[in-house]
Amino acid sequence: MENGLIEPSKHENKRKPLSDNLKSIFFLLPSWVLLLIFFIGPMILTFIFSFTNLALTGAEASQLQFIGFENFTRMFQDPEFRTSVWNTIIFVFFSAVLGQCFLGFLIAFLMREKNKTFRRVIGLIIIAAWVTPEVVVSFCWVAFLSESGTANWVLGLLNIEPIAWLFTFPMASVIIANIWRGTAFSMMVFQSALDDIPKEVEEAAIMDGASRWKIVTKITIPMVKGTIATNLMLVTLQTLGVFTLIYTMTGGGPGVSTATLPVFMYKQAFVSYQLGYGTAISLVLLVIGAIASLIYMKTLKVKV
Structure with missing residues (x-):
């Protein structure tokens, strides 16, 4: 009480009228x-x-039945499934972690000190690959790596025999193609984070005699640790779901050498028409993505 007046309690000040709550629900309802x-x-x-x-053809198509864990039992006994899991791990690790994230950070870091014109030109060149439709990127790389493509034309200038890239090095081919297309996203994310680091911090470290390497490892990287974790999760989840690029370039072949889980899932669900089996594979893909996200948060000690 002050000057004879009773002050309303903090709890009463925070309480919203019922009409405001109803308005919030009304505006959020379409999103929900x-x-x-x-x-x-x-x-x-x-x-x-x-x-x-669940199936599109056969007796199962007309008689939907609950079969318990039969799809999962069949899956873990299928050697093609185990191969596709291994292919997925290789593709994600080299394409997302070592490729897009590392290369994106490196490009953003090297462009940090450059002038605006240089950054814009290089940025536009890199982003052009990212905004190009995935199927177009796939056909461009098929043409580049074909028997009469640019890659073999360059080898011809060096008197080297042409290579059937998509048959001899199929996994490396799709990994490089995906890195080429997806690095721009990581570059933009890291560029924004690096620009937010106060220059005074690094200048003080230089005055204290810190080397360039120590500044990067002890100051720059720790200050963008949250961005690194977020980008790793986003790029990993996006790479786990890459289908069009691989299917257009190699169809999962030769054999099953590039058949990642999305490709394997597609073939089981829409080529063999076993939708129940295909959805079971998609659940495993979802679990792998969740585990990868938890590992990143635990390793980088990021709080959500």
Whole structure:
């Protein structure tokens, strides 16, 4: 009480009128409906169908049955599934972690001290690959690596026999193509984070006699650790779902040498028409993505 007046309690000040709560619910309702229809609903259906014999042809197509863990038992006994898991790990590690994230950080770091014109020109060249549709990128790389493509033309100038790149080095080919296309995203993310680091901090370290390497490892990287973790998660999850690029360039072949989990899932669901089995594979893909995200957060000690 002050000057004979009773002050309202803090709890009463924070309490919102019922009409405000109803307005908030009303404006958020369309977003929740869209989220339910296009995200939560399909996830629930995927989980349910993974325990069924859902198929597009045959007796299973007319008689949907709950078969428990039969799809998962069949999956873990399938040698092609184990090969596709290994292919996925190789593709994600070299394409996302060592490729896009490392190269994106390196480009952003090297461009940090350059003038605006240079940064814009290089940035536009790199971003051009990112904004190009994935199927177009795939056909460009098929043409580049074909028997009469640019890669073999360069080898011819060096008197080296042409190489059937997509048959001799199929995994390396799709990894390089995906790095070429996706590095721009990591570059932009890291460029924004590096620009936010106060120059005074690094200048003080230089005055104290710190080497360039120590500044990068002890100051720069720790200050963008959260951005590194976020970018790793986003790029890893995006790379886990890459399908068009691989399927257009190699079709998962030769044999199953580039058949990652999305390609294997597609073949089982829409080539063999076993949708129940395909949805079970998609659940495994979802679990792998969740585990990778947890590992990144645990390793880099990022709080969510």
